[in-house]
Amino acid sequence: MLSQTLNSLLTLCVLFQLSSALHCDQEGLAAYRLQEVLKDIKSKTFNTDTPPSVSTFTWYLNLCGTGDQDFPDPECPKNSQICGVKSVSLPGQSPIKTEIITLGNGLNYQIEESTKEFIDLKLDDTNWGSNTISSNFHLVCANEENIDVSFNDNTLKLTLSTPGACLKEDKEHTPPPPPPPPGSDDSWxxxxxxxxxxxxxxxxxxxxxxxxxxxxxxxxxxxxxxxxxxxxxxxxxxxxxxxxxxxxxxxxxxxxxxxxxxx
Structure with missing residues (x-):
């Protein structure tokens, strides 16, 4: 009986760890290309001059992937959907990591608004030491990808321009035939x-x-x-x-x- 209970708990732990951060293929997000485009880890680095040092903030996104993927930075836990690592570099010295911010996969989220142009999501608050972080995602339909992250006053705002935030193509309608070459009708x-x-x-x-x-x-x-x-x-x-x-x-x-x- 004890072994069966342990096996059940282990199975639940594995399922939890392999679950994606956002249910990109379910509920209100299934109509978008999120699962297709955002299944891999993406990153963006921001550098700021803070004389005499240089501050570097790298954000890693794993919004629709599984929790078994390794982040490029070993400080980021596997079961994170967002991980931010801040490091400070002084001349002639090795960088020192000063902040590590992670949002786990287990956070619930609410779809505040969704259109053919964007999706607004709000995540449950999460603890960061003795502080509480609130998070908002603004996913914008765009042909080219761009990541912008701001973290001020314990509020994280992610603006992600990506083809994944665009609606899927309507498979029921076939594309129109290509137009004839210019001048072909006139010459004939x-x-x-x-x-x-x-x-x-x-x-x-x-x-x-x-x-x-x-x-x-x-x-x-x-x-x-x-x-x-x-x-x-x-x-x-x-x-x-x-x-x-x-x-x-x-x-x-x-x-x-x-x-x-x-x-």
Whole structure:
């Protein structure tokens, strides 16, 4: 009985440690790309001149990853979703770590506001020595990533611009087909008109020749023959244009692909 209880407790501890900081794939955050983009540890370093020293504050973010990932700084516990390490460097001396701030994965959070452009989160307060830290996350939908962290008066504010704060693409709607090359419709229209004008000119020439060199009966027959021929040409015109289009553009497309393959 005791061994079963210990095993159950061990299992709970493992599950707690491997749980992500934010439930990025659940509840109100599942509609965003957070889990896809923020599953790895990210960092940002801020340097400040504090003569005669230089202060360096490095923040590590593990918002949607599991708690089994090692932070680059060994001072950061594995089960942290945010870890900040401040160090001070004096000329000719090794840096001294003066502050270590961590927010554990077990903190609850509330979604204060969420739109297609941003997400505002507020985390439960956490202890930092004898102090209490309050935390607010402002996640902004952006193509390029940028991290900004401020820590003043025991208040931590994270502003993270990231594609992860953007809504997922709607898989139900397929993207529209690409537009045709510029000028392709105009050039094809000119060719069609040129063909039609050529047919009319040829027909006019035939009718005129019949009028000049033959009698009225032969002229009427020529007109009827021309009308029948014109109807036949117009009926077969779409198929004729399609064949020419396939031969011209189809062959050029195959030639381009063949050349690319040979390279």
């Amino acid at each position: 229209g000119w060719f069609t008109w040129f063909f039609i004008l050529g047919v009319l000119f040829t027909g006019g020439y035939i009718i005129g020749s019949a009028w000049v060199g033959r009698g009225s009966d032969e002229f009427q027959d020529a007109i009827h023959d021309f009308i029948d021929t014109l109807k036949s040409l117009l009926a077969n015109l779409p198929e004729f244009i399609g064949e020419i289009f396939n031969k011209v553009f189809g062959n050029s497309g195959n030639s381009g692909r063949g050349g690319y393959t040979s390279v």
